[in-house]
Amino acid sequence: MPTPPEPASRRDRPAKPALSRQAILDATLALVRERGVEQVSLRDVARAVETGPASLYAYFDSRDTLLEHVLDHVYGTVDLVDAAPHGWRAALAATVVSTIAALEDHPGLATVALGSIPTLPGALRLAEHELDLMERGGIPAGRAALAVDLIAQFAAATAVERRARVAPGRRGEDPGRARAAYADTDPDRFPRVHRLAAALTDPDERARRDFAIDVILGGLERATTA
Amino acid sequence: MPTPPEPASRRDRPAKPALSRQAILDATLALVRERGVEQVSLRDVARAVETGPASLYAYFDSRDTLLEHVLDHVYGTVDLVDAAPHGWRAALAATVVSTIAALEDHPGLATVALGSIPTLPGALRLAEHELDLMERGGIPAGRAALAVDLIAQFAAATAVERRARVAPGRRGEDPGRARAAYADTDPDRFPRVHRLAAALTDPDERARRDFAIDVILGGLERATTA
DNA sequence: CGGCGTTCGCGAACAGTGTTCGTCGCGAAC
DNA sequence: GTTCGCGACGAACACTGTTCGCGAACGCCG
Incomplete structure (x- = not known):
């Protein structure tokens, strides 16, 4: 002026x-x-x-396109953990943790990840590394290809949920309220939910994450169910 | 007027x-x-x-609150498949499929699901049913509690991604373009991605979904890794 | 070296959003 | 029959992503 x-x-x-x-x-x-x-x-x-x-x-072209490029840059910074020291499974788990961390460092980006099909170099680099690790682990190529998708979806979803839970400026969505809601459940209608209220609302995000990674990688290793 | x-x-x-x-x-x-x-x-x-x-x-209170209630109503319509005919595992798988279908019938609601902690009755009903099935399957209560979360996250994420992929009015995000992008990958930098281009972009959503459910339920059944 | 044709950066405007405030009119109470 | 409280809601606010078209700067051509 x-x-x-x-x-x-x-x-x-x-x-x-x-x-x-x-x-x-x-x-x-x-x-x-x-x-x-x-x-x-x-x-x-x-x-x-x-x-x-x-x-x-x-x-x-648009805000969304710009954000997709930002997302890909972030994918490009993910630490590709090597199979050498602790084996392919641990390396893959660590890579997933690194992916989640990178997304969480950029609040809201995970939502972009869930809403777009990755085609830019950062995402390809990550996929290539995951495929490499699974190849070493003897996972058949077809399963590995499907797993890349599942892993990316899981990482993004975890980062999105985490953001919702920590809830910086959002209205009363604090974990304590959820905890109370579960504990106050009607024991007759929802006996198991009532009994397991504490476990269902456990705020230890790391434990939840590690459990999920363990389930997914474990299920991946198994032979296809008959 | x-x-x-x-x-x-x-x-x-x-x-x-x-x-x-x-x-x-x-x-x-x-x-x-x-x-x-x-x-x-x-x-x-x-x-x-x-x-x-x-x-x-x-x-x-707000648009978000309204949408959370809408979401819970939808959760309340999910078909709770019984363990009787085909066993707890198939029943749980079918319940997850039903959850995804219900979310996909209400485009965009899955995003709401990922961004809020479920405390309303529809979600509790669903959680109770899943806990029941896992109890029958002999899954330890602690693992089952964590699994409820993983399953809900997976269902919501799948519905969100699906919406992005079918892409009704969105800009050129059609699956064909993604397929081409993967096939055009530099074979030297990303050999596995290049080789598996077809598998990575397979448009058979049902196969992807069933694979993921199989991996998760299979991983859940295994004993915790040493 | 001067003038003109063209390109393109970007200021301003558009159509729309979620949310808030203050008024106004209805229904109940005396 | 009159008054009062309270809840519904019209209008306005601040802001969004996106588009249009003017005008100024550039570089070719004479």
């Missing part, structure tokens, strides 16, 4: 990175990391790269 | 159901079923019960 239209703005400021896909991606990634996907609007991104919202559409 | 304020509107139309939680829920459920969650605004719901959007807040 102080300076009027600021003439020849582009030429006067050669320091400005000139607006590129990469600059937009980097800015979005930083914003997502610190605020979460749903608190990042296109106006915020535009402001971060010193432009208006309309300009972003020259580089990305 | 033709009739000015229409005086004494309430008294003139005693047929109107007077606006209740149930009426709002029913209207929302119908709209969700035919259009999907994200295409149902509070204004749409209000219009369906012949009122304004503000009135809904007398019955539900």
